[in-house]
Amino acid sequence: MSYPSDFVESVVQFLARSGIQPRRLALFQQALTHRSYLNEHPEASDLTDNERLEFLGDAVLSFLVARWLYRRLPAAPEGDLTRLRAAIVGNERLAQYAAELGIGEVLLMGKGEGAGGGRLRKRNLSGALEALLGALYLDQGQRAVQRFLKDYFERALVAVQHDRSDRDARSRLQEWAQKVHNQTPSYQVIAISGAEHAPTFTVAVWIGAERCGTGSGSSKRSAAQAAARDALKSLGLSEARGSDEETSDHRR
Structure with missing residues (x-):
């Protein structure tokens, strides 16, 4: 056949x-x-x-x-x-x-x-x-595979390094929310758009009843990471590392 x-x-x-x-x-x-x-x-x-x-x-x-x-x-x-x-x-x-x-x-x-x-x-x-x-x-042969993947390697490395930063953003947001509000941030998909084979997810993050950030990405995880970055920015923590001084400022 x-x-x-x-x-x-x-x-x-x-x-x-x-x-x-x-x-x-x-x-x-x-x-x-x-x-x-x-x-x-x-x-x-x-x-x-x-x-x-x-x-x-x-x-x-x-x-x-x-x-x-x-x-x-x-x-x-x-x-x-x-x-x-x-x-x-x-x-x-x-x-x-x-x-x-x-x-x-x-x-x-x-x-x-x-x-x-x-x-x-x-x-x-x-x-x-x-x-x-x-x-x-x-x-x-091997060289043909190397040529085919050349752009992917560089893009993937940048994305992996970016993901590390994103994970740090989610960790920082969670640490701050638990320390200041005694609550854990919650993430929810609020929209899905784009083609079926390449959807774009939009995720919002809440601390308690307050929506504090929104982000989009090609996966739920990357969208949640973007939402955490947005939340840190809106809270004035995007450049912060969770110092006691910053925490006390937000308590006030």
Whole structure:
């Protein structure tokens, strides 16, 4: 059994948009085939899902990120490099990049998986991206994968470092709220906009009954982080580090 013709065409178009000129198209077709399709089509026994390519792509990605970080941050200790690598190759960040590339729209999957939100599922997106990297490695070698990921590495590093700052903002807001008001901030999604494959979430943060910040992001977590930054700014704490003097000022 061969791949559906519309799937083959969509893969060709996707690769062209992504700047990939395949030598062996079948590798990339396999990379974008979810196992649910084969489960629903037992007659397609000559086709293979993307899980073996995902395994290979995961290893290639981990090595390339490690080497890139080693060269990019020559003074960083081993512990920092390990944490940065884990964040850059994590499912959530890979899934976000896969969504930006439009991988979910191209994936060949079973009707049940697709109807159940499979094209938006982070596990499917990150796995397909890793499988794509595995296919590219087999098709054109390590340098081709490095070129394909060059922009992602830099963007991901900036985002990870930004996330660290954001987490610090949430921690600072919580510490201040508990110390001054004896309450823990609560976060709530108040709006979702944008395309299905790349939604934008808007989150508000409350301390007690007072809404003190709002933020938007591509995930609920990033939106909550933005809301915490906004709250710190509105409370006059954006440059503060929670000193006793600042805390007493807000008590007054």
